[in-house]
Amino acid sequence: MNTRVTDLLGIEYPIIQGGMAWVADYHLAAAVANAGGLGLIGAASAPPEVVREQIKEAKKLTDKPFGVNVMLLNPNADDVAKIVVEEGVKVVTTGAGNPGKYMAMWKEAGVKVIPVVASVALAKMMERVGADAVVAEGMESGGHIGAATTMTLVPQVVDAVEIPVIAAGGVGDGRGFAAAMMLGAEAVQMGTRFTVAKEAITHVNFKERVLKAKDIDSEITGASFGHPIRQIRNKMTREYLKMEKEGASFEELEYLTLGSLRKAVMDGDVVNGTVMAGQIAGLIKKEQTCEEMIQEIMKEAGELLHIN
Numbered sequence: 001m002n003t004r005v006t007d008l009l010g011i012e013y014p015i016i017q018g019g020m021a022w023v024a025d026y027h028l029a030a031a032v033a034n035a036g037g038l039g040l041i042g043a044a045s046a047p048p049e050v051v052r053e054q055i056k057e058a059k060k061l062t063d064k065p066f067g068v069n070v071m072l073l074n075p076n077a078d079d080v081a082k083i084v085v086e087e088g089v090k091v092v093t094t095g096a097g098n099p100g101k102y103m104a105m106w107k108e109a110g111v112k113v114i115p116v117v118a119s120v121a122l123a124k125m126m127e128r129v130g131a132d133a134v135v136a137e138g139m140e141s142g143g144h145i146g147a148a149t150t151m152t153l154v155p156q157v158v159d160a161v162e163i164p165v166i167a168a169g170g171v172g173d174g175r176g177f178a179a180a181m182m183l184g185a186e187a188v189q190m191g192t193r194f195t196v197a198k199e200a201i202t203h204v205n206f207k208e209r210v211l212k213a214k215d216i217d218s219e220i221t222g223a224s225f226g227h228p229i230r231q232i233r234n235k236m237t238r239e240y241l242k243m244e245k246e247g248a249s250f251e252e253l254e255y256l257t258l259g260s261l262r263k264a265v266m267d268g269d270v271v272n273g274t275v276m277a278g279q280i281a282g283l284i285k286k287e288q289t290c291e292e293m294i295q296e297i298m299k300e301a302g303e304l305l306h307i308n
Contacts (some may be wrong), residue, residue: 001298001307004164005187008132009091009113010065012036015177016135016166017290018191019069019093020143020276021045022265023202026054028290029278030061031199037289039066040093048079055087065090067112072097085109093135096144099192100129112144114166118146123157123165131163135189142278143194145169145220145230151183158184172280174300181305192278198289203268206275209234213281221257225250232275 003014015037017028021044029039041058043051051068058066068089073096080136081102084092092099092106095116099106106113107130116135117124123134146153150169158165167180167205168189180188194200196207205248213232220228221240227250231237240256257274264273288296301307 001302003186005133005166008164009036009038009067009225013294014166014187015294015297016093016187016189018141018168018189019043019067019095019196020191020195021071022262023116023191023195023200024069024286025068025201026058026061028194028197028200029054029066030058031197032194032294033058033062033066035065035289035294036064036208037290037294038091040069040091041066041106042069043074043076043080044069045074045076046249048076048083051080052083052087055083055089067091067093067114069095070099071095072099074113080202081105084111093278098125098129099131103130116155116168118153120153120156120160127161127163128238130157131187133166134161135166135168136185138167139228139230140232140279141168142218142281143274145228150180154180154183154185169280170280172278173295174302174304175303177297178304181301192281193284193293194290195277196284196287197293201278202265205268205270206264209270209275210277210281210284211287213277213284215279215282218277218279218281222253225253229274229276230278232270232277232281234273234275235271236273 012067013036017032017039018038019042024042029041037203041054056121091112093114112132114133117123136154138153139145154167161265164186167185171188172193219233260274263269264275
């Protein structure tokens, strides 16, 4: 299936893997790339040299295009932005800020820049500073979220900008893919489904928690501070929401969650850790390889969209 996004990125299928902190390492990025999508290494708050090493390791596993997700609020963002250029990475997605200060450097190096946006205003701003495409991410997503749903956000962003739009949030199968295309998107970004990929380094406990999730199992913490995060409910979220309701300070709640994402993803503590996953988790029932996932999604979407 060719779209402006597949042409832009040099990929076979218009499927992008989310740049999830701790989850999106070189194993997953390379597996998605080899399966025909765009794999991403999530730089998150990792030390710059760790990001460089991740890029080098991904190159050993694939000769297909892959990218790096740069969190712009990361104190190391300047260094990571340079490493992307030095290592010849050709695609960057960005979150939590404006990538404008890096645009000239990235453009000169031929890097395709795709910011993640949660509003029409931000999408238009990103187009003005030179973004090649945008990811319109609805609040159904896991992790840090905005206020609009994917169903409402995507078509409004599509109407507002000329660059291609990638839909994210609530996409987990061929039906979600087809729906995103009908809304005007030219690709989808998926995170939660890839957390249970066989190639993902996520702890077996994390994978099992996602696979066993019900439709009502996700909840949002931090909304009262303007930092809403969607995750699967557990002992930690109940304690967080109780403290938040009782008026605990942002600093107290930050301390409660310090290192909690790593605790869930790497150590398998899904009781006290942060199990970031989207509302689509209730739909995901099996662990597969990235290739199996992508082929299944494209087959189902093709049938629904009447594409041979």
